[in-house]
Amino acid sequence: MAYTYEHPHPAVSVDIVVFTIAEGELKVLLIRRDAAPFEGSWALPGGFVEMNESLRRAAWRELREETGLNAAYLEQLQAFGHPDRDPRERVITVAYVALIPYERFDVQAASDARDARLFNLETLPELAFDHPRILRRACQRLKEKLSDPIIALQLVGKSFTLSELQRVHELILGKPLDKRNFRKKILAEGLIEATGDERRSGPHRPARLYTVKDPSDVPYAPVIKRA
Amino acid sequence: MAYTYEHPHPAVSVDIVVFTIAEGELKVLLIRRDAAPFEGSWALPGGFVEMNESLRRAAWRELREETGLNAAYLEQLQAFGHPDRDPRERVITVAYVALIPYERFDVQAASDARDARLFNLETLPELAFDHPRILRRACQRLKEKLSDPIIALQLVGKSFTLSELQRVHELILGKPLDKRNFRKKILAEGLIEATGDERRSGPHRPARLYTVKDPSDVPYAPVIKRA
DNA sequence: GCAAAAGTGTTTGAGGTACACCCATGC
DNA sequence: GCATGGGTGTACCTCAAACACTTTTGC
Numbered sequence: 001m002a003y004t005y006e007h008p009h010p011a012v013s014v015d016i017v018v019f020t021i022a023e024g025e026l027k028v029l030l031i032r033r034d035a036a037p038f039e040g041s042w043a044l045p046g047g048f049v050e051m052n053e054s055l056r057r058a059a060w061r062e063l064r065e066e067t068g069l070n071a072a073y074l075e076q077l078q079a080f081g082h083p084d085r086d087p088r089e090r091v092i093t094v095a096y097v098a099l100i101p102y103e104r105f106d107v108q109a110a111s112d113a114r115d116a117r118l119f120n121l122e123t124l125p126e127l128a129f130d131h132p133r134i135l136r137r138a139c140q141r142l143k144e145k146l147s148d149p150i151i152a153l154q155l156v157g158k159s160f161t162l163s164e165l166q167r168v169h170e171l172i173l174g175k176p177l178d179k180r181n182f183r184k185k186i187l188a189e190g191l192i193e194a195t196g197d198e199r200r201s202g203p204h205r206p207a208r209l210y211t212v213k214d215p216s217d218v219p220y221a222p223v224i225k226r227a
Numbered sequence: 228m229a230y231t232y233e234h235p236h237p238a239v240s241v242d243i244v245v246f247t248i249a250e251g252e253l254k255v256l257l258i259r260r261d262a263a264p265f266e267g268s269w270a271l272p273g274g275f276v277e278m279n280e281s282l283r284r285a286a287w288r289e290l291r292e293e294t295g296l297n298a299a300y301l302e303q304l305q306a307f308g309h310p311d312r313d314p315r316e317r318v319i320t321v322a323y324v325a326l327i328p329y330e331r332f333d334v335q336a337a338s339d340a341r342d343a344r345l346f347n348l349e350t351l352p353e354l355a356f357d358h359p360r361i362l363r364r365a366c367q368r369l370k371e372k373l374s375d376p377i378i379a380l381q382l383v384g385k386s387f388t389l390s391e392l393q394r395v396h397e398l399i400l401g402k403p404l405d406k407r408n409f410r411k412k413i414l415a416e417g418l419i420e421a422t423g424d425e426r427r428s429g430p431h432r433p434a435r436l437y438t439v440k441d442p443s444d445v446p447y448a449p450v451i452k453r454a
Numbered sequence: 455g456c457a458a459a460a461g462t463g464t465t466t467g468a469g470g471t472a473c474a475c476c477c478a479t480g481c
Numbered sequence: 482g483c484a485t486g487g488g489t490g491t492a493c494c495t496c497a498a499a500c501a502c503t504t505t506t507g508c
Contacts, residue, residue, distance in 0.1 A: 002231050008278045009236035012308075012319050051235045051317050055308035079306040079321045081239075081282035090278050092239050092319075094306045163487070180489070181471065188469095204486040205478035390460075407462070408498065431459035432505035 010081070010090040014059040015046030015131070017077065017138035018069070018098045020105060020118065021155050026171040027118035028135065030125070031066060034114060037087050038128030044135070045116070046093065059096040067116055068106050073099040073154040075145075077138055085130045095134045097141060099154035146172050149189050150218045159195055161207035162186065191217055237308075237317040241286040242273030242358070244304065244365035245296070245325045247332060247345065248382050253398040254345035255362065257352070258293060261341060264314050265355030271362070272343070273320065286323040294343055295333050300326040300381040302372075304365055312357045322361045324368060326381035373399050376416050377445045386422055388434035389413065418444055 018029035030042040045066040049058040056074065063071050074096055081092035119125065121139065124132075145151050152168040166182045186192065193213045198206035212218050245256035257269040272293040276285040283301065290298050301323055308319040346352065348366065351359075372378050379395040393409045413419065420440045425433035439445050 002233060003235045004229050004231045005236070005238075006229060007238070007275065008230045009232070010239050010276065010278065011232075011234070012237050012239060048234065049237065049308065049319070051237065052310050054310060055306060055319070076305050078303050079282060081276065081321070083279050083281060092276070092282065092321075094308070094319075161487085178471070178473085179487085180473085183488085184490095185470085200479070202486070203478095203480035203484065205488075207487055388460085405498070405500085406460085407500085410461085411463090412497085427506070429459075430457065430505095430507035432461075434460060 008090075010092045011086075012049045013046055013091055013093040014049055014055060014062055014096060015044040015093050015134060016059050016063050016071075016074075016096045016098050017044055017135055018063070018067070018071075018100060019138075019142065019155065020100050020102050021168055021171065022102045022105075022118055024167065025120050026168075027120055028124075028138075029067060030117060030119055030127070032115035032117075033128055041128050042117075042119075042125045043128040044095075044131050049094075055094050056096075059094075059098075063098060066114065069098075069100055069104065071098040071100060072104065073097075073151075077134070077141055080130060080134060082130065093134075095138065097138050099151065101155055101157050103157045142172055149186065149191055153191070153212060153218050159197070159209040159211045161199060161209060163207060165210075235317075237319045238313075239276045240273055240318055240320045241276060241282060241289055241323060242271040242320050242361060243286050243290050243298075243301075243323045243325050244271055244362060245290070245294070245298075245327060246365075246369065246382065247327050247329050248395055248398065249329045249332075249345055251394065252347050253395075254347060255351075255365075256294060257344060257346055257354070259342035259344075260355055268355050269344075269346075269352045270355040271322075271358050276321075282321050283323075286321075286325075290325060293341065296325075296327055296331065298325040298327060299331065300324075300378075304361070304368055307357060307361060309357065320361075322365065324365050326378065328382055328384050330384040369399055376413065376418055380418070380439060380445050386424070386436040386438045388426060388436060390434060392437075 020027055020029070029045060031045050033039055033041055033043050045062060047058075047062045047066070049055060050061075053061065055076070059074060059076075060071060063069050063074075075098075077095040077097050079092060079094045083090060085091065085093070124135075127135070142151070146169060152165055152172070155168050156164055162183055163179075165186065166177055166179065169182065170177055191213060192210045195209045195211050197209045199209055200206040247254055247256070256272060258272050260266055260268055260270050272289060274285075274289045274293070276282060277288075280288065282303070286301060286303075287298060290296050290301075302325075304322040304324050306319060306321045310317060312318065312320075348362075351362075354362065369378070373396060379392055379399070382395050383391055389410055390406075392413065393404055393406065396409065397404055418440060419437045422436045422438050424436045426436055427433040
């Protein structure tokens with residue numbers, strides 16, 4: 001089957017920069033390419049936009065198909081369209097940023113289960129296409145958006161300790177934060193509250209657990225079962 | 228001539244939201260469509276991306292072709308790609324925001340000189356496609372970016388008074404600002420300096436003129452001739 | 455002289471930053 | 482009992498916001 005147009009048309013794809021926190025580090029999801037070009041190297045999950053779906057929907061679908069994930073948070077980053085970014089043909093890609101708490105990760109469930117792995121940002125493999133550039137922009141955007149408190153909340157589980165949340169901020173900013181100042185600010189925002197439960201995880205005082213007060217404040221937040 | 232692909236490809240266009248200050252108001256440039264669909268209604272300047280040019284370059288070219296303008300400031304807004312946003316075929320558009328000081332306007336010089344006009348944001352005509360949505364996002368982005376001092380500087384001339392610059396901020400924010408606080412903040416940024424000249428323009432005290440100190444601080448800023 | 459915009463400082467409150475010690479636990 | 486992270490309050494500084502009068506001009 002072939003499709004013919006009077007004028008030349010580029011292909012349009014979506015690529016998704018999936019961030020999560022695993023093993024106490026900020027990680028990005030990459031997929032090993034099993035076809036040319038860049039066969040064997042790693043790339044952002046993504047694929048071509050279908051003709052009857054919106055860009056956002058395409059990003060959502062690709063994410064599910066390639067990784068089995070249902071994104072918690074999905075935001076358009078920007079379009080990338082240098083003429084020679086893909087050696088096969090002109091491909092314009094629209095990049096998205098997705099944030100997913102690690103506890104939701106179930107990459108095994110991918111229908112199109114390819115070789116997918118989480119990488120630390122400091123130890124990235126060779127990336128295909130202009131994906132290094134896209135990834136850099138995504139990191140930058142993530143930092144800029146961190147002032148919105150819901151960003152970090154997308155990367156922790158249903159319930160979390162304040163130290164965990166602080167660590168998320170520190171990983172994104174790449175610098176340590178003061179514990180007391182952090183807690184003061186976060187609690188002043190009024191988005192989260194203590195559950196009353198504690199988590200004990202080592203030879204030290206147990207940590208209080210917190211959750212998002214009102215899930216509607218946090219689009220796509222983990223669904224919280226209230227008593 | 229026809230172009231054939233194995234898979235369906237959308238068309239890709241760029242649309243540019245051109246802001247300027249004219250007659251003491253924030254205005255946006257629109258072009259009257261001379262062909263279906265939406266013939267006779269107004270639309271953002273834009274057109275299809277050519278196969279050998281980047282998105283940014285396409286935006287630049289369309290702006291020049293349709294309006295004779297050389298953009299002072301051009302920034303990607305985002306991609307819009309709902310499947311039915313164009314009734315002819317699937318068209319994904321990448322929107323840009325351009326800021327141009329009014330003194331550079333020379334729409335008459337357009338090679339593809341169509342019916343182009345500046346509109347006040349409060350008195351817009353009917354817009355084609357999803358351009359109302361694009362325009363709303365552009366206004367929102369402009370507000371968000373105003374904290375960067377170079378934004379407002381893109382909308383004033385080579386030399387300007389502080390009242391003019393303040394008016395630009397007020398128009399973008401849609402609310403009045405305090406004169407003393409405004410001047411304090413702007414001057415503290417250290418980007419501009421008094422030229423020593425004054426401008427007299429009515430039955431009141433003349434205003435000092437300012438310019439950008441270092442043009443390299445302000446990409447695409449009006450080229451300033453230094454003594 | 456009067457209308458109209460230009461120009462000029464100080465005070466206050468909020469929020470961000472710096473900083474040090476005790477607490478509860480597992481081993 | 483000791484190592485480990487959890488939890489807490491105060492002082493300072495910076496920046497944003499509020500606020501009123503004098504100056505210079507054109508007519």
